[in-house]
Amino acid sequence: MDFTISPELEDIRARVARFVECEILPIESDRANWDAHGNISLPALAPLREKAKAEGLWCLQLKKETGGQGLDKTGMAVCYEEMNRSIFGPVVFNSAAPDDGNMMVLEKAATEAQKERWLAPIVSGDVSSSFAMTEPHPGGGSDPGMMLTTATRKGDTYVLKGRKWFITGAEDASHFITMARTSDDPRRGLTAFLHHKDEANWHIERRIGIMGPEEHGGHCEIVYDNMELSADRVLLGEGLGLKLTQMRLGPARLTHCMRWLGLAKRCAEIASEYAQNRHGFGVRLSDRESIQIKLGDLAMQIEMGRLLVMKAAWAIDQGSFAKKEVSMAKIHVANLLHKAADVAIQINGARGYSTDTVLEWIYRYARQARLVDGADEVHQMVLNRHLQDEDKDFWKWQPAVN
Structure with a gap:
């Protein structure tokens, strides 16, 4: 069992540590750089993100051809631990939830056309994203089999209807991955869809107050009211949600x-x-x-x-x-x-x-x-x-x- 890390990984870890110590912690220490929800303010965030990009510390978790640094999961473990020495660290390096998980799954599951439209803008930092799965009672939470949001096929489109809540980052997000039921099959009844904030027939009902600090965009309750999406918005394949x-x-x-x-x-x-x-x-x-x-x-x-x-x-x-x-x-x-x-x-x-x-x-x-x-x-x-x-x-x- 080898618990050593490569010299290349140690170099990245050390550079992340230095960046956190010299660039991020001084910003964190000044409450003027915080927003109203306990996160780093966007004006303070933007220059730090540009510096992280310039130093080759951007999107450590993605392949180099996607715009990342090509770390595997063990490499991420070393560096993510280091970057979150600051409460603002992950978002600076574009490794914060939910964008982190959304980018990794889009990299694996999206078609090339979907990657260009839906993934690339998140990787560049131009937009943020959300993953809409959890529903209020009696809908799906830890058990996705209870999902009540439906997507009904109508010719070349799907019509989404339902309600989600505690959707992290939804208020600021432009790109969404949302889960809906397309059949009653217990294993192949769910499908993932991609949609943009500017689509018609959906809205944010409320930003839910929580006891802790929040990610940018908060935790929201959202409603799909017969939103129509074309078949090219299906991610991975119908029934593979x-x-x-x-x-x-x-x-x-x-x-x-x-x-x-x-x-x-x-x-x-x-x-x-x-x-x-x-x-x-x-x-x-x-x-x-x-x-x-x-x-x-x-x-x-x-x-x-x-x-x-x-x-x-x-x-x-x-x-x-x-x-x-x-x-x-x-x-x-x-x-x-x-x-x-x-x-x-x-x-x-x-x-x-x-x-x-x-x-x-x-x-x-x-x-x-x-x-x-x-x-x-x-x-x-x-x-x-x-x-x-x-x-x-x-x-x-x-x-x-x-």
């Missing part, structure tokens, strides 16, 4: 974990720095055994998360869907992020609870991690299903192929 969600959501869940590890490490960093400099009752905080136990345990939990993420990334690079590995990583890292923020706030005391650091931002953001892209309980059920099916082989080592 479930396959497309598997292609998109597994890697997207894992990239969330990669980024969350960066935030967890930032929490540990802020906590350690404060503990080393804060004195009370004649003793430095970092010299107290209780603080050492908290930080030592946190360091171990972060490293466990890194190993889970890297194993899942490796499995995907080998051609596996890595469902089991991704679920383990998703559960552990989501809970770790919340714990890291909580421990760091506790060590920092009132300072941690204030807006003097980003800890309160991360704490509010962290609670969603156990819900997005599948709640903890859903992934635990997935793991139990694997355990029942595989029995002792659940823990089997994969032999090398000679």
Whole structure:
């Protein structure tokens, strides 16, 4: 088992780290550069994105011929963790959700004509995108089989009707991938469609308020009211929507974990720095055994998360869907992020609870991690299903192929 990384990957990681330290963190530290929803303001974002492009750090996750840097999933794990040392890092490098997952699935599933129209503008940073799948009760959420939005064939067009909610980035998005039911077939009943914000007969009902900071474009409830789309808007093929969600959501869940590890490490960093400099009752905080136990345990939990993420990334690079590995990583890292923020706030005391650091931002953001892209309980059920099916082989080592 080789845990080393190539010199080429180390060079990219180091350049990402330097960019975050020298270019992004100074912008993050000035609240004048934040927008009303706790994200980087667009005027502050634009020059950083141009610098990232100029330094060859743009769209690390895409193939070079697509406009990216050609990293595989293990390479992404190394660099995504580094870029999310700043809360603004991923969006600067065009590696933030939902554009990140949308670009990767379009690169795999779209036709060449679709890539030119729908993917290229996202890659260039000219537009943003959304993935519209989740529906209000009694529609589909973690179980896409419950989807109620329909797409009815009408000659050479499809007519979409239904409602989606908590659609990330929808208010600012120009390009949408939306899931709809085209038949009652349990495996081939869903289809993915592409549409533009300027299409007729759909609208954003509301931007849903949430407890945490938001991505650009928020989390919206949208309504499709007999929107007509031509057949060339079908992505991957009619009836292949479930396959497309598997292609998109597994890697997207894992990239969330990669980024969350960066935030967890930032929490540990802020906590350690404060503990080393804060004195009370004649003793430095970092010299107290209780603080050492908290930080030592946190360091171990972060490293466990890194190993889970890297194993899942490796499995995907080998051609596996890595469902089991991704679920383990998703559960552990989501809970770790919340714990890291909580421990760091506790060590920092009132300072941690204030807006003097980003800890309160991360704490509010962290609670969603156990819900997005599948709640903890859903992934635990997935793991139990694997355990029942595989029995002792659940823990089997994969032999090398000679």
